[in-house]
Amino acid sequence: MGDAPSGGWSAADMARHADRATLVSALVDARERTLRQFAAFEHALGPSLRVPCAPELNLPLWELGHIGWFADWWIARNPQLGRGLQADPLVARSPARQVARGVDAEALYDSSAIAHDHRWQLDLPDAETTRADLSASLAQTLALLWEAPDDDTGLYFFRLALFHEDMHAEAAVYMAQALGIDVGHPSPPVRAEPVEVRTVHVPANRWTLGWSGPGFAFDNELGAHPIDVNAFEIDAGPVTWARYLPMVDAGLASVPRYLRRTPRGWETQRFGTWHALDLQAPACHLSATEAQAWCRWTGRRLPTEAEWEVAAQTAPGFAWGEVWEWTASAFAPFPGFAPHPYRDYSQPWFDGRPVLKGASSATHPRMRHPQYRNYFPAERTDILAGFRSVRP
Secondary structure: OOOOOOOOOOHHHHHHOOOHHHHHHHHHHHHHHHHHHHHHHHHHHOOOOOOOOOOOOOOHHHHHHHHHHHHHHHHHOOOOHHHHHHOOOOOOOOOOHHHHHOOOHHHHHOOOOOOHHHHHHOOOOOHHHHHHHHHHHHHHHHHHHHHOOOOHHHHHHHHHHHHHHHHHHHHHHHHHHHHOOOOOOOOOOOOOOOOOOOEEEEOOEEEEEOEOOOOOOOHHHEOOEEEEEOOEEEEOOOOEHHHHHHHHHOOOOOOOOOEEEEOOEEEEEEOOEEEEOOOOOEOOOOOHHHHHHHHHHHOOEOOOHHHHHHHHHHOOOOOOOOOEEEEEEEOOOOOOOOOOOOOOOOHHHOOOOEEEEEOOOOOOHHHOOOOOOEEOOOOOOOOOEEOOOEEO
């Protein structure tokens, strides 16, 4: 988890530098995962594919159409495809493939323009039609990919579409958990022995925060800048249930989401089925508020984003990748921030919400990069998020 394969590069490093052939395989792989998940929702929900209108949910049929629309908007329909970061996001697009059926694709699938709750009022194409659109979209994407320059500029939007689909696949796991639907997400291993509570010491460091090399980077990662990080001691792994639940037992915190007490002990719900809780597993589905409360209770604190990165990339024995980890840092632009063509990826969310670092069990290895900056409102508990702590 978080370890690099032979050659010193992680799967995420390789994806960010992926050439055309690698991207072809990755895009096909991502689409297969998308369709498997959709089939599971279809089986569980029936032909209506309806889910409650809630901030943490989306209509599976809308998600499916949006994924194809996003790829088409930035690739097949984009006359400035080959300009990469210099592309004008407002340039006029060629007609959507749905226009032949009299369908306004932007009015259905443009997440920047369609309010979340309004999606439940849309007259969406049926599942068969949407799958056919996705198939045609992928075929056109791959054809254009083979013609693209094999460099960072020429491949920028193909990499963006890949990572966008991977993000939606992870969000589908969160939604399946909330709805009690099994989408085939593997069960975590059960620890046979108690996990030793270990810390790692990180010496004072002048650290470069932010992406500075070639390859793909998200706009909020750019703006590499030096930062002085004082010496600190941090948990070697995320806080486990065995460490977190005593605060609940003491009546100082509510029962976490997806947990319940029984005469036999704590149980956890996984995709609609209850199981005995592995107390040695990382505490998960916790809000940033709950994480901060535990830190106050134990006299510890959350790490900053810079501290987490320094430890993840320099400290032997620092394990990450089972849960996203809340930090004490607000999601904010790095120096010189400029939005990429997909302007709504980062800029609207610089509102004080915390940065999460790492990855979860639902994160594709392509996305597991230590410099990736995730961001959700502090109160969210549907995501696979936990935390680790620093000794003051």
